[in-house]
Amino acid sequence: xxxxxxxxxxxxxxxQRVGGDAFLSRKVRDENRVISVLSxxxxxxxxxxxxxxxxxxxxxxxxxxxxxxEKAARVIMKTLPVCKTRKISYSTFSIVDVEKDNRVRIxxxxxxxxxxxxxxKVIDTAKQSIKLDNNTHTKEDVLKCVEFKARLGDRIIxxxxxxxxxxxxxxxxxxGWRESSxxxxxxxxxxxxxxxxxxxxxxxxxxxxxxHNYNAAWDDITCGVINVRQPRExxxxxxxxxxKERDQEMAEIFELFTGEKILCGGTTAxxxxxxxxxxxxxxxxxxxxDVPPTSNMQGASLVTEGTITLGKVVxxxxxxxxxxxxxPNGAVLLVQHLLNHDKIHFCVGTKINDAHQDPHVPxxxxxxxxxxxxxxxxxxxxxxxxTTLQFI
Amino acid sequence: xxxxxxxxxxxxxxxxxxxxLMLEESLPESLADRVEIQGTSCMEHCKSNPxxxxxxxxxxxxxxxxxxxxxxxxxxxxxxxxx
Ligand code: FES
Numbered sequence: 001x002x003x004x005x006x007x008x009x010x011x012x013x014x015x016q017r018v019g020g021d022a023f024l025s026r027k028v029r030d031e032n033r034v035i036s037v038l039s040x041x042x043x044x045x046x047x048x049x050x051x052x053x054x055x056x057x058x059x060x061x062x063x064x065x066x067x068x069x070e071k072a073a074r075v076i077m078k079t080l081p082v083c084k085t086r087k088i089s090y091s092t093f094s095i096v097d098v099e100k101d102n103r104v105r106i107x108x109x110x111x112x113x114x115x116x117x118x119x120x121k122v123i124d125t126a127k128q129s130i131k132l133d134n135n136t137h138t139k140e141d142v143l144k145c146v147e148f149k150a151r152l153g154d155r156i157i158x159x160x161x162x163x164x165x166x167x168x169x170x171x172x173x174x175x176g177w178r179e180s181s182x183x184x185x186x187x188x189x190x191x192x193x194x195x196x197x198x199x200x201x202x203x204x205x206x207x208x209x210x211x212h213n214y215n216a217a218w219d220d221i222t223c224g225v226i227n228v229r230q231p232r233e234x235x236x237x238x239x240x241x242x243x244k245e246r247d248q249e250m251a252e253i254f255e256l257f258t259g260e261k262i263l264c265g266g267t268t269a270x271x272x273x274x275x276x277x278x279x280x281x282x283x284x285x286x287x288x289x290d291v292p293p294t295s296n297m298q299g300a301s302l303v304t305e306g307t308i309t310l311g312k313v314v315x316x317x318x319x320x321x322x323x324x325x326x327x328p329n330g331a332v333l334l335v336q337h338l339l340n341h342d343k344i345h346f347c348v349g350t351k352i353n354d355a356h357q358d359p360h361v362p363x364x365x366x367x368x369x370x371x372x373x374x375x376x377x378x379x380x381x382x383x384x385x386x387t388t389l390q391f392i
Numbered sequence: 393x394x395x396x397x398x399x400x401x402x403x404x405x406x407x408x409x410x411x412x413l414m415l416e417e418s419l420p421e422s423l424a425d426r427v428e429i430q431g432t433s434c435m436e437h438c439k440s441n442p443x444x445x446x447x448x449x450x451x452x453x454x455x456x457x458x459x460x461x462x463x464x465x466x467x468x469x470x471x472x473x474x475x
Binding site: 265266267269270273280282283284287289290292293295303305306307308 | 400401402405406409410411413414429430431432433434436439
């Protein structure tokens with residue numbers, strides 16, 4: 001089953017605290033659908049922000065509720081105010097609906113055309129143009145619609161004109177960063193790094209556009225990437241099993257898991273180390289006073305301490321801050337792994353406190369359960385990840 | 393070489409193990425190149441012993457309770473005969 005990974009990156013026009021571009025996505029879990037909308041409001045700043053957010057929200061809601069994507073577009077265009085002087089619509093949009101059998105439908109209105117990258121090449125899709133009669137607009141309104149079946153590895157790239165017009169008027173890009181050069185740039189990156197995540201690809205494109213403007217944002221610069229691919233799976237194992245007899249079972253779960261694996265917690269790591277006969281090697285090269293050091297063990301991508309580290313992970317995930325700009329410690333590394341995967345399996349041991357544990361330390365198991373619940377929630381709601389939970 | 397192992401598990405880290413990890417910078421010159429410092433995951437003493445004994449360290453295998461930079465250095469000096 002293919003996994004649809006969506007992420008975006010955005011820079012606001014200089015001096016503006018909010019963006020006039022909006023990129024919103026929603027996963028409809030029971031239907032296995034992912035809907036994304038990029039909208040660009042006329043102008044910049046607060047007014048443009050309200051318009052683009054309104055447009056994107058309407059589109060998301062209509063399409064989620066199975067209104068035909070074309071009809072949704074018409075309704076939105078009717079609803080949107082029209083600029084009195086320029087007689088054009090206040091915001092442009094692109095809507096992408098990826099359904100469970102990887103059927104993709106895209107409708108575009110006045111945004112730069114999306115790119116479909118397959119096997120390292122940009123594929124041209126046969127778009128249907130639908131003219132809309134709208135006598136309040138001076139220019140003709142055209143919706144571009146397309147439908148196709150996505151294949152594993154396909155990437156759909158959406159961007160606002162802040163990307164395609166970046167550098168406009170400079171000697172290098174008199175007409176802006178045009179589609180043909182954007183294509184070249186994207187294919188170049190993907191040739192070198194075919195596994196690049198949606199998060200990283202969108203950021204690279206936006207940053208490149210930014211450099212065209214001599215490191216400034218003349219307009220809001222937004223790029224969203226939808227990546228249809230084999231899911232990247234990650235196992236997070238934390239806490240000792242309820243009975244010692246199940247240690248071996250836990251080690252088996254660890255051993256048989258085919259994706260990447262992370263161990264959180266000293267006791268957990270000790271159990272796996274003992275059961276599989278693999279030493280734990282604590283890495284003291286970076287010492288932080290607030291997060292315990294990480295360790296290495298063969299077969300694990302990362303071994304961290306438990307409670308303190310997971311507590312920091314929650315903080316970072318809930319804050320929505322970008323871990324790439326933080327000093328790397330156990331928690332930051334763990335968040336980076338979480339964000340670079342799609343399906344995250346939590347295997348949580350449920351052994352209760354040891355009899356002698358300090359009664360002033362709150363019940364460890366409760367904390368662990370709670371933290372994991374919050375991590376799951378942040379991953380699903382804020383980062384559109386899929387998570388599963390298993391107790392042992 | 394004298395081996396110092398410092399527990400980096402949760403309880404020990406919170407109870408002062410974090411500072412203890414800075415031991416290397418505090419070693420007197422006479423000891424600096426005679427000591428090898430390693431981290432360990434939870435030594436599991438915190439599970440079975442009364443609270444208040446953490447953080448734990450081991451110097452050449454000998455367990456040090458309530459380990460601090462000070463008492464680890466004292467033990468190191470005892471071994472090298474400096475004291
Ligand atoms: S945390 Fe150090 S002995 Fe458990």
